[in-house]
Amino acid sequence: MSIFRQSFYCLMACLLTLSACAGDTTKVATNGPVPDPDNGGIKLPAGFGGQIVADKVGRVRHIFVNSNGDLYAKLEKLKDGKGIVRLRDKNGDGKFDETVGFGNFIGTGMAIKNGYLYASSNTEVFRYKLNEKNEVPDGAQPEKIITGLWDHHQHEAKPFTLDNDGNIYVTIGAPSNCCQVQDRVKGSPGQSPCPILDSAGGVWQFKVDKPNQSYAEGVRYATGLRNVMGLDWNTAVNSLYVTQHGRDQLFQFYPEMYSQKEGAENPSEEMFKVKLGSDCGWPYCYYDYTKKQKVLNPEYGGDRTKAGDCGSKEQSIVQFPGHLAPNDLLFYTGDMFPEKYKNGAFIAFHGSWNRAPEPQAGYFVVFVPFGKDGMPSGNWEVFADGFAGADINKATYRPCGLAQGTDGSLYISDDNQGRIWRITYKK
Amino acid sequence: MRFAPTAINMKIISAIIFPLLCLFICAFTLPQQSGLKASKDRGKIVYDTYCLACHMQDGGGAPRMNPPLIKTKFVLGDKKKLIGIVMNGLSGVEVEGEDYSNVMAPHNFLTDQQIADVLTYVRNSFGNKASAVTVAEVKAARPKK
Numbered sequence: 001m002s003i004f005r006q007s008f009y010c011l012m013a014c015l016l017t018l019s020a021c022a023g024d025t026t027k028v029a030t031n032g033p034v035p036d037p038d039n040g041g042i043k044l045p046a047g048f049g050g051q052i053v054a055d056k057v058g059r060v061r062h063i064f065v066n067s068n069g070d071l072y073a074k075l076e077k078l079k080d081g082k083g084i085v086r087l088r089d090k091n092g093d094g095k096f097d098e099t100v101g102f103g104n105f106i107g108t109g110m111a112i113k114n115g116y117l118y119a120s121s122n123t124e125v126f127r128y129k130l131n132e133k134n135e136v137p138d139g140a141q142p143e144k145i146i147t148g149l150w151d152h153h154q155h156e157a158k159p160f161t162l163d164n165d166g167n168i169y170v171t172i173g174a175p176s177n178c179c180q181v182q183d184r185v186k187g188s189p190g191q192s193p194c195p196i197l198d199s200a201g202g203v204w205q206f207k208v209d210k211p212n213q214s215y216a217e218g219v220r221y222a223t224g225l226r227n228v229m230g231l232d233w234n235t236a237v238n239s240l241y242v243t244q245h246g247r248d249q250l251f252q253f254y255p256e257m258y259s260q261k262e263g264a265e266n267p268s269e270e271m272f273k274v275k276l277g278s279d280c281g282w283p284y285c286y287y288d289y290t291k292k293q294k295v296l297n298p299e300y301g302g303d304r305t306k307a308g309d310c311g312s313k314e315q316s317i318v319q320f321p322g323h324l325a326p327n328d329l330l331f332y333t334g335d336m337f338p339e340k341y342k343n344g345a346f347i348a349f350h351g352s353w354n355r356a357p358e359p360q361a362g363y364f365v366v367f368v369p370f371g372k373d374g375m376p377s378g379n380w381e382v383f384a385d386g387f388a389g390a391d392i393n394k395a396t397y398r399p400c401g402l403a404q405g406t407d408g409s410l411y412i413s414d415d416n417q418g419r420i421w422r423i424t425y426k427k
Numbered sequence: 428m429r430f431a432p433t434a435i436n437m438k439i440i441s442a443i444i445f446p447l448l449c450l451f452i453c454a455f456t457l458p459q460q461s462g463l464k465a466s467k468d469r470g471k472i473v474y475d476t477y478c479l480a481c482h483m484q485d486g487g488g489a490p491r492m493n494p495p496l497i498k499t500k501f502v503l504g505d506k507k508k509l510i511g512i513v514m515n516g517l518s519g520v521e522v523e524g525e526d527y528s529n530v531m532a533p534h535n536f537l538t539d540q541q542i543a544d545v546l547t548y549v550r551n552s553f554g555n556k557a558s559a560v561t562v563a564e565v566k567a568a569r570p571k572k
Contacts, residue, residue: 076491153519154530175530184532252480353489356480394487416490 033094033422040421043386047338050384050421053411054087054096057418061108062159062328062401064117068134069406071096074110074119076157076415083107084119086136087420094422102136108157108229109170110401113208118168120158122151125170127208145207146170148214150200154183155227159328161240163233168208169240170218173227174201178247178299179283186253190299194283197223201282203231203242203274222274224313226282229350230329236343237374243271243326243347244316247286247297248354254298264355265289269326270316271347273374278314285310287319318376323352324362327400331370334408337425344369346383348399348412356393363388363395365402365412384412384423463547463559470548473541477534478549486553492529494522497553506546506560510568513542539565 035049042050054071058079065071071087079085082101089096109120117128117136126142145168149158155173162168177184179194179201194201199215202223206213222242230243251263258266267286272278284300285308287293294310296302320326327350332341344367351363365384371377389396401413410423481493488495496502499522501509516533537545542565550557 153528156528182532183530186536249480252477353483353492354480356483357475393483398490 032092033424035424041386042384042421044384044423047425049424049426051094051424052419053089053094053422054099054420055418057085057087057099057413057420059415060085060401060413060418060420061157061415062110063403063411063413063420064110064112065403065405065411066112066117066130066134067406070135071403071411071420072110072112072117072119073401073413073420074107076106076108078104078106083121084110096420102138102140103142109160111160111162113162116208118145118160118162118208120146120160120170122156122158123147123149125158125160125168125206143211145209145211146213146218149204150175155200155245157229159229159231161231161233162208163238163240164235166208168206169221169231169233170204170206171225171228171231171242172200172202172204173229173245174282176201176226176283177249178297180299184249188299190283190297192284192300196283201225203228203240205276219276221276222272222278222280222314224278224280224282224284225272225274229325229327230347232329232331232345234331234343234370234374235333236331236370236372239374240274241271241329241331241345242274243269243329244280244282245269245325246322247283248323250298257298257304261358262290264322264352264358266322268316268319268322269324270320271318271326271329271345271368272314272316274314280316281310281313284308285313287316289319289321292319318368318380320349320366320380321361323354325350325352328402330402330404330410332404332410334404334410336408337410340369341367343372346402346410347380348402350398350400350415351388351395360388360393360395363392363398365399384421387414463551466544466547466559467551469540470544470546471552473537473545474548477537478545481529481531486549486555488527491525492527493531494525494527495553496549496555498555499523502549502555503557506558506564507568509546510542510560510565513537513546514569535569539569 035051039050040052059076060073061076063073073085075083083105084103086100087096088098105121107121111118115130125146128136128140128142131137152175154175160170174196179191180188182188202225203221204218205221206218225244227245228242246267251258251260266289268289285294286297288295296306296308326347328348330346347366349362352360364382366380367383368376368380369378387397397414398416400415403411412421482488482496486496514535517531539562543560543562546560
C-alpha cells in the first residue's frame, strides 16, 4: 500500500470517528465512567480509581454536587466574567462536557441545600433558588442573605456549611497572624484581649432565609479560630467540625525557641469539633506539634512550656504538621467506598508556603476514620497524593475543594490549574 | 640624639601617603565592582533572615499568598517606592495583575544599610538586573523624625 493511500485511509478513519463522536454527546456511554489508566496522575489506595472529569475550569475553590449530578464550582477569579461554573456530564462517561457560567462575584464557598444554591464572595453570602429543572435558571438574580463581613486582604475567604435546621455557618478569618499590635512585625507584642475576635477569628451562625444579615443578626458560634477553611456539618452526630490554619513565622520571630525545622512543623494545623460558645484558643494558644501540647504563643509570654489557661480552651481532636493548609473538610456519607470510610472525614490540604527554606509539604487529601461517637477512631492517613508533581516547591495542582457525588464517588478540585478529579471504588 | 632625615621621610611617606593612596583606590573601585558584590552578599543575609520565609529562596513567592520578586515593576522600578514598600509594608495591592492575600509587614526596624543591601541583592538576583540601592537613597526616603 502506498504511503498516500495509507494516509488517506487513516484520515478517513479519523474523520469517521470524529463525526461519530460529535453527534454523540447526549447518548449514554455504554460502559459508564471508567478511571483513567494512570488514575488521573494521582496516587490512590488499592481498589480506588481516579478520573480527570474537568480541566482548566478556572481557580476552582469549593465545589458541590447537586442531586442530578451537576457539579457547581466557585471560582476565586472571574473566568469569562463569571464566578460560578456549572458542569454537566451529558453522555454519562463521567467527564463533564457542558460548562455554564453565572454570577459576577469571586469567592470560595459553595453548597446546595433544600432547593437553593449558596455561594459566598469574600464579604457576602448569596443564594439562588433552583427551578423545577433542578438548576439555577438562566439570568437568575441571587438573594443576598449575608453582607458586610470583614475583608482585610488576609484570610478573607468566607467558606461555609449548613445544618439541617435552617442555619448557615460562615468562617470569618482573622486578618492577622497572631493579633500582634503590629501584624507580623518581629517583637511586636500580642494584644490582650485581642480586639479582632469581635468581628473575625471564628465561625458565625446566620439564618439561611433572612436577607441582608450582618454581625448584628448573626451569632458568634465559635471563636479563637485564626482561619477556618474547611468546615462541615456532620449529620451523623449533628455537630459542626472545622479545620484551622495555624499561625506562621514561629522560627522567623523566635529563632531562640524554635529550630528552622520546628518552625516548619509548628504549630499544628488542627481539627476541632465545635459547639455554640467554643473558644479554640487563637491568638493566645497554639498546639505545639513537637511537644504534643496546647501552649501559650510567645507573643503572649509563651516559652513552649507555659500553658497559661490553654488547658481550658477547646482542645482539637486531630493535629497535623504545620502549614499544610487544610482547605476543605467533608464527612463521607456515601455507600460506594469500603465500610471504614463511612462517616469518616476527608480533608483537602492545599499545601504549604511557610515552611521555607525547608521543602514545602501537603498538596494531598487525607482521610481520618471516625467512630459512631463522632470522634476519630484511628490515625489520619494520606488518601490521595501526587498533586504537586515533580517539584514539591512548585506544586502543579493544589487540592482545595471536596464534594460527594450522588453515587458516593468523591470529587477533588484544584485551584491552581482548575482540574477536577472523580475518585471511585470498584468492589 | 642625632637627626635622621631619611628615616623620618620614609616613615611619613608610609604613614600618610600610603593609606591615602589606598583610600583613593578603594573609593574609586568600591561603588563599582566589589561594592556591589559586598552589598549583595550582606543583602543575601538580610534576605534569608527577613524575606525568604514569604518570598522564597528563589524569589518566586507563593501563589496567591506572596508575590514573586522577579522582574516586577516594583522591584525594577522607582527606587523610592521600593524602599517605601520595605519600610512601610504593603497590603491589598495587585502585583502584575494578581491579588495576594497576605500582608507584608513594615520592615522599618532594618537599618538604612540593611535596606540598601537587601534591595541591592533583590535587584540583582533571581534574574533581575538593576542599579544598586544606596544608603543615601534609603536615608532620604526614611520619614523625618
